[in-house]
Amino acid sequence: MFRFIKPILIILVIALAATASLMQFQKTRCDEPLYYSIGEFDERFGVSLDKFKGLLLETEEVWEEPIARQLFSYDPQAAFKINLIYDERQQRTVEEKKLREKITVSDSSYSALELEYTTLNDQYEARLLRHEAEVGYWNSRGGAPREDYNRLRDEQIELAIMANKLRALADRLNELVERHNLTVSTYNQKFNVARIFDQGQYDGQEINIYQFEELSDLRLVLAHEFGHALNLEHVENPKSVMYYLMKEQETGNLVITHEDLNALKLECELN
Ligand SMILES: [Zn+2]
DSSP, rough: OHHHHHHHHHHHHHHHHHHHHHHHHOOOSSSSSSSEEEEEEEEEGGHHHHHHHHHHHHHHHHHHHHHHHOOOOETOOOEEEEEEESSSSHHHHHHHHHHHHHHHHHHHHHHHHHHHHHHHHHHHHHHHHHHHHHHHHHHHOOOOOOHHHHHHHHHHHHHHHHHHHHHHHHHHHHHHHHHHHHHHHHHHHHHHOOEOSSSSSEEEEEEEEEEOOSHHHOOOOHHHHHHHTOOOOOSSOTTTTTTTSSSSSSTTOOOOHHHHHHHHHHHTTOO
């Protein structure tokens, strides 16, 4: 009989260990803050380290404030890194901004030239009408006196000069339109797409940030990746921080949506 006791004891020990590790596993991500530090930091993004730290604090609050818990904490020694990595993605952002500015400029020079054209064209048409009426009048009378004839002939020359100027303006306008449209179509092909959250990435060990335009953009990307670091998946509302596209979120005043909050509460077992 004694021989049977030993294996049972061993099984008991194993079972206890399994229970303990299971309990450990069941602790939610929200029970302890995620300690993070800043790893790679590239100054070509044009953000100072202090500014970046401040932004990280703001981002923490996006998630922490709604449930009044400390979920993240900056610790220079922490193994979990947040990296700012400058590569072709950010270069592309810079390129996009330049092209967008170019479009704005060509748009306003078109407007200015168009105004010049229509103003001159209005003057031309009014003068031409008056001129033709007067010529018609004199012709119906069999001809104009010399003085009027000379004046009308001078006017004809002036009208021809105006017409030439109008044609030249129209040519310039068309050239501008062509170039503008080409730039716009290049822009649309290259850049006019809703951005999937690939500006940032969370891989379980660290968060990498690759691309942003404004600081408010950066905060949204950080908040999204922080969400993933809290184990949150994507949610369906386009205004949500955890929506898979960066599109309709209010980046200026970033707050989580109902859907974000529900996902967080579920993860933290706060329901
Ligand atoms: Zn995502």
